[in-house]
Amino acid sequence: MELTSPSEFAKEKVQAIQDYALLSSRSLANLFRPPLYLGDMFQQADLIGVGSLPIVVLTGFFTGAVLALNTAETLGRFGSLTLIGQLVSISMVRELGPVLTGLMVAGRNASGMASELGSMIVTEQIDAMRALGTDPTKKLVIPRIAATVFMLFFLTIISDLLGLVGGNAVSTLLLGLDSHQYWTSAWQILVFRDVFTGLMKPVVFGLIISTIGCYYGMSARGGTQGVGRATTQAVVAASVLILVMDFFLTKLLIVLLGYR
Amino acid sequence: MPVPTLPLESAKAATGGPSQHAIVFNDVAIAFEDNVVLDGVSFRLDHGETKAVFGVAGAGKSTILKLALGLIKPDRGQIIVLGEDVTQMKEEDLFELRRRVGIVFQESALFDSLTVRDNVAFRLMEEGEVSEDEIERRVREALSFVELERTVDMLPSELSGGMRRRVAIARAIVTHPEVLLYDSPTGGLDPVTSTTIIELIVKQRDVYKTSSLLVSHRLQDAFIMATHCFDRTTNKMQPLPPGAHGEVPMTFLVLRDGKVIFDGDAHELVQSKDEYIREYIS
Numbered sequence: 001m002e003l004t005s006p007s008e009f010a011k012e013k014v015q016a017i018q019d020y021a022l023l024s025s026r027s028l029a030n031l032f033r034p035p036l037y038l039g040d041m042f043q044q045a046d047l048i049g050v051g052s053l054p055i056v057v058l059t060g061f062f063t064g065a066v067l068a069l070n071t072a073e074t075l076g077r078f079g080s081l082t083l084i085g086q087l088v089s090i091s092m093v094r095e096l097g098p099v100l101t102g103l104m105v106a107g108r109n110a111s112g113m114a115s116e117l118g119s120m121i122v123t124e125q126i127d128a129m130r131a132l133g134t135d136p137t138k139k140l141v142i143p144r145i146a147a148t149v150f151m152l153f154f155l156t157i158i159s160d161l162l163g164l165v166g167g168n169a170v171s172t173l174l175l176g177l178d179s180h181q182y183w184t185s186a187w188q189i190l191v192f193r194d195v196f197t198g199l200m201k202p203v204v205f206g207l208i209i210s211t212i213g214c215y216y217g218m219s220a221r222g223g224t225q226g227v228g229r230a231t232t233q234a235v236v237a238a239s240v241l242i243l244v245m246d247f248f249l250t251k252l253l254i255v256l257l258g259y260r
Numbered sequence: 261m262p263v264p265t266l267p268l269e270s271a272k273a274a275t276g277g278p279s280q281h282a283i284v285f286n287d288v289a290i291a292f293e294d295n296v297v298l299d300g301v302s303f304r305l306d307h308g309e310t311k312a313v314f315g316v317a318g319a320g321k322s323t324i325l326k327l328a329l330g331l332i333k334p335d336r337g338q339i340i341v342l343g344e345d346v347t348q349m350k351e352e353d354l355f356e357l358r359r360r361v362g363i364v365f366q367e368s369a370l371f372d373s374l375t376v377r378d379n380v381a382f383r384l385m386e387e388g389e390v391s392e393d394e395i396e397r398r399v400r401e402a403l404s405f406v407e408l409e410r411t412v413d414m415l416p417s418e419l420s421g422g423m424r425r426r427v428a429i430a431r432a433i434v435t436h437p438e439v440l441l442y443d444s445p446t447g448g449l450d451p452v453t454s455t456t457i458i459e460l461i462v463k464q465r466d467v468y469k470t471s472s473l474l475v476s477h478r479l480q481d482a483f484i485m486a487t488h489c490f491d492r493t494t495n496k497m498q499p500l501p502p503g504a505h506g507e508v509p510m511t512f513l514v515l516r517d518g519k520v521i522f523d524g525d526a527h528e529l530v531q532s533k534d535e536y537i538r539e540y541i542s
Contacts (some may be wrong), residue, residue: 063408063522119372131329131382132431133359135352 019219024211027141028129040143048109048144049151056102056155057162063096064088064163067168081177085186088167093190093198098162099246102205105152106238108214113144114234117217118227126218150208156202193257197250203248205242212238281340282307282439282471283328288337290323290519296325298334299518305439307460310421310465310472310508312482314514314540321475323365325441328473330354331362342438359383362432362470363441368415368424370431376403377412377473380431387435406460415496422453427458433468442474446481458484459497465508479541486526514540 004012067088075081093212117140120126129136171177216234220226283305290298297320299306304479305311313321326332330346339346344357348439370379384390390398405408406426416424426482442461446454458481465472466489476482485498489506491498500506512529514522516535520530522537529541 017468035386055264105469123363123372124367124369125371127326127331128363128365128371131361131365132333132384132386133355134382135355 017217018086020211020215023137023141023215023218024207027145028114030138031142031146032033033138035138036050037139037143040139041146044143044147047112047150048147049155052105052108052151052155053109053158056101058180059094059100059104060092060097060159060162061166061169063100063159064092064166064168065170066166067091067096067163068167069174072175081175082181083185084167084171084175084177085164085182085184087191088164089186089189090194092160092163092167093247094194094196095250096155098198098201098205099164099242101152101159101203102209102242102246103239105148105155106212106242107216107235109148110209110216110232110234110238113210113213114217114220115227115231117214118220119231120219121220122223122227136218141210141218144214145207145210148210149203152197152206152209156199160198163225180206193253196255196257200253201232201246201249204245207243208241211236229232275370278306281305282309283473284340285324285327286338286340288327288334288339288472289333290320290327290332290336296517296518298327299522301337301515303513303520303523305471306509308469308508309469309511310474310485311513312485312510313513313515314477314479314482317477318481319515320518321477321515322443324531325363325443325473325475326439329358329363358436359387359435361439361441362435362437364425364428364432364445364495365445365448368416368421368428369493370424370427372416374415375412376414376416376419376427379416379427380434383435385466390516398434399430402434403427404522405433405463406430414515419517420451420453422456425449425453425457427461433464433470436468438471438481440472442472442476443534445474446476446478452480454481455484459490461485462497466506471506474533481485482510482512483526485513501507 064229071087072081074082075084075087083139117126120129120140124139126136129139164183167186168182172179173180182185213234216230216237221228281304284299288298288301289296296319300395301320301324303311313324315321323332327334328341328346330339330341330351334347337347341357341445342360346354346357348458349357371382373380377399378385380402383397384395384398399412400409403412406429408423408426408430411419411423411427416427417514419427445457445461449457461472461474462485464470465485474482474485486506487501488497490496509525513520514521514529518537521534524531530536532541534536
């Protein structure tokens with residue numbers, strides 16, 4: 001195995017960050033600048049949004065269910081089993097809904113974007129597109145960013161709702177709680193800042209997933225092996241970045257919205 | 261052994277008056293990391309001329325085409341395409357110029373998720389000002405030129421290598437570009453299919469008289485082009501009488517170690533005393 005000098009390694013990393021920042025900023029700057037590829041945006045929205053719906057539904061439902069199941073014993077010990085709706089609601093809306101949906105979509109779509117664009121790079125299709133007078137950033141990257149941000153927002157709402165349904169199923173069927181009470185406490189605990197926090201995150205996560213997926217795809221080198229490497233790196237980088245950004249975003253929103 | 265290059269004076273003369281030429285390369289150099297690919301390359305392609313670029317693998321032939329389209333930037337020198345200095349242009353401005361130039365990539369580079377129709381129509385659909393009927397008519401016209409009308413609804417993966425190359429030619433000519441660039445159009449094809457592709461290029465050259473830059477490592481392809489013309493009555497390529505020249509000027513450019521060592525017509529190439537060229541054409 002060839003060893004890389006520390007300075008070369010550092011240069012490569014700085015170069016990669018610079019290229020990523022350039023691709024992202026150029027894409028965001030051109031987001032509403034014509035030509036707008038609305039057809040491609042709808043196609044990507046279908047692939048990313050509708051395509052991810054089954055895994056998001058399943059993830060949301062069972063996360064809410066297992067959350068209720070795991071916390072029931074602790075809450076019961078303090079005689080607060082009726083608060084289970086509040087716990088599931090706050091956990092899903094603020095944190096688990098956005099993060100788990102983000103991770104699921106990252107696993108499914110960041111890899112898809114990286115492999116698709118990577119294959120186009122190694123078969124000269126991106127060069128061909130540029131040679132035919134079409135900007136690949138506008139034609140390929142921007143529709144993916146717009147579709148991911150837009151669809152992840154709604155997928156998160158669906159995941160939150162399904163999580164609450166899962167919690168309700170466990171509470172009523174296994175724990176014998178009243179369904180009406182569950183929904184009332186789950187609804188009443190939510191305030192603006194919780195919902196705002198929960199809906200800000202998918203916007204940022206959507207940006208991370210799409211820009212990382214497109215960046216690794218557009219910078220793929222070295223044939224099919226390079227495409228495979230880009231795909232893996234895209235999923236790993238997007239997943240890690242989601243978790244890291246989640247912490248900083250949560251902290252920032254706590255400060256901005258003034259809650260503990 | 262030092263590589264002989266074109267004298268500076270002839271290079272200067274070659275690049276004089278850029279606007280009257282389709283493509284002008286003036287002292288162009290490019291290196292990939294430590295590997296110098298082109299080192300002071302100068303030549304010009306006149307309007308209506310066809311120039312075949314030769315060299316061994318890695319001589320920088322395909323790089324010349326990518327530089328001409330502004331897909332990569334040179335480290336040094338000036339490249340003028342249709343009167344525009346592509347070395348000074350931003351990527352956004354280059355898209356307009358690229359619409360006036362057609363290119364056939366080495367491996368065809370067809371969009372594998374689009375049908376043949378959508379591949380050929382890609383540029384027309386991107387322009388957004390052409391009606392559906394007009395697009396259909398021009399796609400049929402381009403596919404009929406390469407005799408592949410029946411493949412219109414097929415995907416590139418369903419086509420043979422030669423058919424893909426012909427679709428790539430149809431995609432390049434569908435907008436009737438002012439300049440055509442061919443990157444090893446016969447590379448990896450059997451002799452019969454290669455001759456079919458060359459016949460199409462000769463047809464394009466003699467029917468539309470488009471300025472063309474053809475990169476190849478197969479000298480016989482260019483000699484066929486230099487010694488044949490397209491007969492519209494028989495719809496076939498016919499050999500020219502001995503000593504006769506075709507309607508469209510055809511020149512040769514030979515690269516060696518990143519430099520131009522020959523730039524002239526077929527007669528001059530055959531008469532060349534340069535050892536390397538003699539070995540190359542033998």
